[in-house]
Amino acid sequence: MGKAFAVVLTIITTVTVAILVSRHWWFPTVASAHGGAMDHQFVETFVGAAIGFILAQLCLAAFAWKFGERKGETRQVRIFPGGVKWLVVLALVYVGSEIILLEFVGQKVWAAMYFTPAAADSLQVQVLAGQFAFSFRYPGPDGKFGPIHTDKIDETKGNMFGIDQSDPESKDDIVTVELGVPVNKPVELLLNSKDVGHGFYVPEMRIQQDIVPGMQIPLHFTPTKIGKYDITCNQLCGLGHHTMRAFLDVMSEEDYQKWIVEQASLQ
Numbered sequence: 235m236g237k238a239f240a241v242v243l244t245i246i247t248t249v250t251v252a253i254l255v256s257r258h259w260w261f262p263t264v265a266s267a268h269g270g271a272m273d274h275q276f277v278e279t280f281v282g283a284a285i286g287f288i289l290a291q292l293c294l295a296a297f298a299w300k301f302g303e304r305k306g307e308t309r310q311v312r313i314f315p316g317g318v319k320w321l322v323v324l325a326l327v328y329v330g331s332e333i334i335l336l337e338f339v340g341q342k343v344w345a346a347m348y349f350t351p352a353a354a355d356s357l358q359v360q361v362l363a364g365q366f367a368f369s370f371r372y373p374g375p376d377g378k379f380g381p382i383h384t385d386k387i388d389e390t391k392g393n394m395f396g397i398d399q400s401d402p403e404s405k406d407d408i409v410t411v412e413l414g415v416p417v418n419k420p421v422e423l424l425l426n427s428k429d430v431g432h433g434f435y436v437p438e439m440r441i442q443q444d445i446v447p448g449m450q451i452p453l454h455f456t457p458t459k460i461g462k463y464d465i466t467c468n469q470l471c472g473l474g475h476h477t478m479r480a481f482l483d484v485m486s487e488e489d490y491q492k493w494i495v496e497q498a499s500l501q
């Protein structure tokens with residue numbers, strides 16, 4: 235039994251590693267400035283964990299092969315030569331140092347996203363998540379968002395952000411159903427929810443952020459590839475959660491200028 239188990243375990247380990255190394259199921263191509271660093275960090279973490287995984291599985295297979303039950307034997311319990319203490323200590327040290335190391339290396343990428351403020355020339359867009367759609371709001375020519383008046387939110391009238399039209403700062407605001415941005419320009423999103431917790435996830439941009447009601451959460455990134463990307467809510471937010479999506483449209487600067495003028499005319 236011990237030998238058969240060792241062979242099966244080795245096959246499972248090899249197939250698992252081969253599938254992962256072939257990158258058959260992998261992330262979509264990176265389309266943001268920080269995405270490369272994030273993928274690099276991910277691969278480092280992955281390789282570190284994989285070394286531990288392979289070593290552990292092969293060790294298990296080797297011990298099963300060597301010390302497994304033999305024909306005609308009745309003794310079930312075997313004592314590990316020299317005791318298992320040093321193996322447990324080794325495993326703890328390996329996992330512990332791995333975690334500490336990843337923490338130190340990984341925090342650089344994390345800090346660049348979350349502890350560093352967005353560039354001063356970022357395009358600011360307010361995002362409002364609600365069951366079960368996203369709305370986007372651009373500050374218009376004055377560069378200022380008017381306040382959100384929750385009591386004025388009226389989806390039937392298309393007033394998703396509760397904009398008070400008599401407010402001069404709100405007057406030129408542009409509300410859209412799609413998130414249009416120019417390529418290679420930093421974008422700062424201000425994420426809000428009007429009801430429950432939601433998620434904001436764009437895999438190609440390597441951005442993912444929970445949206446919490448009562449908070450305005452900033453999130454910044456720089457798109458580097460023109461294209462249309464799915465924005466999905468990845469926090470279960472209710473019965474219609476599966477329908478909650480929108481598009482991020484990354485355009486050339488000229489196309490973006492045309493688009494925003496067109497959106498302004500629709501207000």
Ligand SMILES: [Cu+2]
Pocket residue numbers: 432433467468469470471472475476478
């Ligand atoms: Cu959702």
